[in-house]
Amino acid sequence: MGNTSQCPALKVTCRSVLVPGRLHPARTPVAGSRAGAAIYIITRVGKANISRQSLVEAIATLEAQRGRVGNDQPLQQAVDTVLLVLREKLVRIQQEPGDQTRPHLAVLVADLSGYTALSERMDVERVRSAINAMWNVLDAVIHAWGGQIDQHAGDSLMALFGLPQPRQGDAARALHAALSMQQELELFNERARHAATSPGDESWATEWPGPRMRIGVHSGPVYFAHAPGSPAAPSGRTTAVGDTVVTARRLEKLAPEGGVLTSQAARRSSHNRFNFIAGPESVAATREEDDLFLVDSERRVESGYTPGTVAGKVTRLVGRTELLDRLQMALQTATDSRMPQLVTIVGAPGAGKSRLVHEFERQARLLGSSPVILRAGTQGAFPDLPYALLRDLFSRRFSIRPQDSRYLVEHKLRRGLSKPDDIARSVETTGILGPTIELVKNLLDARTAALIPMDEALAVMESLSRTLTADTPAIVVLEGINRADHQTLDLIHQLVRNGESGPVLLLGLATVAAATDPEQMLPWLDDSEDIFSPVERLDVPPLSPVDSRLMATEILGPLSPPPMRLLDLVVAEAGGNPLYIEELVRLLIDLGVIVAGERWRVDMDRVENIVLPVSLVKLIESQLAGLPAAERRVLQYAAVFGPLCWDVALLELIPAEEVAEAGVEGAILSLELKDYLVNDDSYSFAGAQAYLIRRDSVREATYDSMAPAERASMHMRVAHWLIANQEDARLNTRFSIDTMIARHFAAAGDTDRAEVWLRRAGAPVDL
Ligand SMILES: Nc1ncnc2c1ncn2[C@@H]1O[C@H](COP(=O)(O)OP(=O)(O)OP(=O)(O)O)[C@@H](O)[C@H]1O
Ligand SMILES: [Mg+2]
Known part of the structure; x- marks a missing residue:
């Protein structure tokens, strides 16, 4: 199994297709997958050119589903083999010196249409002030989404998302930025139209034709080369080159005015966050990889509540x-x-x-x-x-x-x-x-x-x-x-x-x-x-014993019929708490005691030998203890950070000797798939993705799972991270950073510094 060259190899599909390859005719969904994330193990035909993110995603997805394979030995083995291969590949990619020089980035190319007409129509000075005012607004959009501008000409720009370190969500951020740029340009034109009618405003406004923009977004490996000497490019500067850049430029040319055109690759790594429309007919592709898509709008995130699931199914309400x-x-x-x-x-x-x-x-x-x-x-x-x-x-x-x-x-x-x-x-x-x-x-x-x-x-x-x-x-x-x-x-x-x-x-x-x-x-x-x-x-009182039994019978229904003894045990321990009932069954599935395949099976001998957790807190503790070490560590840092944390903070805070960078990203993704973390765009800023711990009870149990001294030193690290990042204007605007810093110092036991920061925040000093 260790010999990867003979391995039947694989591909994983969840929210996005991860590794290029061909679907095996007898594709096998992994039993009990949650969050609608069906997983297929697929025969690989794929290219060697797999990105680091794709691998991280693939590993995380498989890890997240591993427990749900149950006792199905062949499937277990297949999953283990896949993981082994993917991990080896990841190590190799990380060791490749070339990885530094061709990172996998999202490239955004924007071009103003009608620029020539504009410069013919307006006085040179006026064109300059108008264009400058416009780019001030649009460049800010790129920066607000964590992008970096690689090239800027009078009428166009190219920006890269994923520097200095490529991460999950770079393509999504590039697409968000692209849609925002189109909106911002419209608003800018509207303001100019308005200014033209009110005397005394911008001198160029009367002549401003309200230009439109085409934008192309693609993602893939990018090389850096020295830019040809030009007055605009000081010596020593490098610029992005390669196929990915060429394709992004081509997409921009094909995009309609006011539109954003993107590739299959960028669409896939944007994690279903957008509504797409099939791209222009004229470029209808024969290969799926070449399909183009117009980005229609952001998908409205219903950040409403979704009930938990067991083996992919929501439990019917009882009582x-x-x-x-x-x-x-x-x-x-x-x-x-x-x-x-x-x-x-x-x-x-x-x-x-x-x-x-x-x-x-x-x-x-x-x-x-x-x-x-x-x-x-x-x-x-x-x-x-x-x-x-x-x-x-x-x-x-x-x-x-x-x-x-x-x-x-x-x-x-x-x-x-x-x-x-x-x-x-x-x-x-x-x-x-x-x-x-x-x-x-x-x-x-x-x-x-x-x-x-x-x-x-x-x-x-x-x-x-x-x-x-x-x-x-x-x-x-x-x-x-x-x-x-x-x-x-x-x-x-x-x-x-x-x-x-x-x-x-x-x-x-x-x-x-x-x-x-x-x-x-x-x-x-x-x-x-x-x-x-x-x-x-x-x-909201505990469920009555009758309702608890009804709920347990419902969840364990696929065991047809669920053993009485199992029902008795579940109901007795739950004390009427519906979350306990769901989580206990999930734990039994994770432990392989219940196999939630097409037909469910239960090993009653093992049930009798397991000491069932006596409370919801104990149950959550057992689940946490069963998590892979990297995921547990990431969740611990997240719990110390607060109910809300950011991926960049976790990446920077967790020492590499504890969890390697790619491991942190993979763990975040896996925790998201397991419903421990939810990503929440209302609190993301720049390139940082915000995550919330879904349940307070999980946060508390995670927090309590650490020794006080360890927690104190983690709080100290968080306080320092916040101090280092507090200059970020947007972070500062949204949160009372000083108070947050004070809170972390206080939790770390450093009351002196906590007081200093509380004073800075102008808050009453009451520790
Ligand atoms: N009456 C019920 N019948 C069936 N399932 C239920 C019932 N009540 C709750 N559940 C399930 O139990 C789980 C926990 O419920 P819920 O999320 O509503 O708890 P909560 O009280 O809001 O918890 P928290 O304090 O963490 O916010 C959910 O997955 C939910 O679908
Ligand atoms: Mg709730």
């Missing part, structure tokens, strides 16, 4: 009819009284709070009241960030990204607020568009957010809410309210007390550990005693 009725009644009360209602849904980790709300949303849609549903969460936020929860609400609703310029933010808000089928309605006529835009702009910057007066925010939110609910009620789902910033909590409390915001049902989901009292955290829970109060508390 909870009474709770669903109470939510339905609260919606009815809001609708009838045309006044806000606030229901706080309180429960232990994994009790089923999010699932309850998920079912309620579905029900509400089905019942035809077609409410507007808005969501926000505290997962990516920090309790010390002013109005973080409110900001999250707007960012998600309008797909506002840290990379967006202020013009683009305004454009997204304006468009979002005036869509006929959306919040819109009469936003334009009620005169709240301006104040709403102003509020959101202030929210987006941590420094200005801190200065927003409560009554101002309240006034805007009340008018917006009334407009939004003019002819249909709204449901606002606030996940993780127990961790929300106090400004948003006060705002919600006021909003409900005033009763002026129309029929809106606010649902706050609070995860509460047994020993804590939610009344301490949430200012309004005192009010909920009164039956006429618009504030209600809804506790």
Whole structure:
């Protein structure tokens, strides 16, 4: 098996095709794959020229699915062989000296159409100022997405994504940048048109023809060569060359004006983040590899909640009819009284709070009241960030990204607020568009957010809410309210007390550990005693023994019939916690005790010999202990970082002797496939991809799995990383970096430095 040259070789397909090759006729999906990621082991015909990222992805995908192969020996062996081959190949690629000189990058080529006409029509000086003003905007887009400009001429540019180190998502970032550039150019032209009619503005604006741009994006290996001597290229400068660059240029030429044309290769590595349209007919290719695609739009990420799965299947909801009725009644009360209602849904980790709300949303849609549903969460936020929860609400609703310029933010808000089928309605006529835009702009910057007066925010939110609910009620789902910033909590409390915001049902989901009292955290829970109060508390209790058994029977159904003894064990240990039931079955599958193939099998002897974890925390600990070392380490650093971390931070923070760089990337991907991490674009900035730990319970168990001294030294490293990166303007704008640094120093036990940073942040020093 170790002899790779005789290996039957392979190919892995998940969200993207990874290694070029031919599909084996008898392709075998790996049993129980999650997240819809079917995996096939395929006979390889492939080329030798496989990129490092492709290998990292392939290894991560296979690692993520390895446990689910169960006891299927031939398949296990095949997976092991594939992994062995891929790892050897990765080592070889990393050792190749050439790897440094031909990294796998995404190349973006943009060209202004009508440039010649422009320069004929306008005075040279004016062309220069106009073009400079335009490139200032467009170059900023490239940098905001982590790209580097390789060449710049008067009417064109070439940018590279993946420097200094190629990473997952380079192609996606290049495509995001390309779409943003097109939008920014349109907005720039619009501003110029506007300036032309208002006297005293830019002198060139009257003549500016509003040019359009073609953009091509391709990804592949890039070589660097010395640029031919020219006044623009100082000696010693190198420039990107090679087939990938040639193809990117060709794509740009073929792109329609105002459009972005991309290749199969870039499309595949963009991880389904975009909507594509088949490219121009004239270039219809005979080889799949040569297909071209127009990038239509970003795929709207429904960052809503998705229920967990066992062996690829979502469990049917059991019980909870009474709770669903109470939510339905609260919606009815809001609708009838045309006044806000606030229901706080309180429960232990994994009790089923999010699932309850998920079912309620579905029900509400089905019942035809077609409410507007808005969501926000505290997962990516920090309790010390002013109005973080409110900001999250707007960012998600309008797909506002840290990379967006202020013009683009305004454009997204304006468009979002005036869509006929959306919040819109009469936003334009009620005169709240301006104040709403102003509020959101202030929210987006941590420094200005801190200065927003409560009554101002309240006034805007009340008018917006009334407009939004003019002819249909709204449901606002606030996940993780127990961790929300106090400004948003006060705002919600006021909003409900005033009763002026129309029929809106606010649902706050609070995860509460047994020993804590939610009344301490949430200012309004005192009010909920009164039956006429618009504030209600809804506790999500453990499932009854009957419902627990029903749920376990449902999940273990494919064992047809599930052994009584197994059901007894699962139900007895779960204590009515649905997450425990799901995770325990998953653990049994991972351990190979249950084989979730086409027909499920269980080894009851092994079940009897396993000591089942006695609580959800213990269960999560067993799962963490079963993770490959690199994944465990990455998750530990992520847990120390906070609920939110960035891939670049993990890459830089984790010492290479602990996990090699490619190992970190692979582990991140694998953790994502296993649902431990979710990537969240609302908090990505420049080239850094943001990740959240999906469940607090996992974060806590991971955090607790480390010795205090080890954790302290990791916090110290994180504090230093933040200090080194705090100059990044966008990072600084979005987060209160000083407070974050202080928090990490405090956790590292260095209270002196924590105090210094808290003072810098202007926050009260209270450690
Ligand atoms: N009544 C139910 N019937 C069937 N499955 C359920 C039920 N309640 C929850 N589940 C499943 O259990 C898992 C955990 O539920 P959920 O995510 O809603 O927990 P939670 O209380 O929101 O947890 P957290 O505190 O981590 O936010 C989910 O995969 C969900 O689909
Ligand atoms: Mg939840």
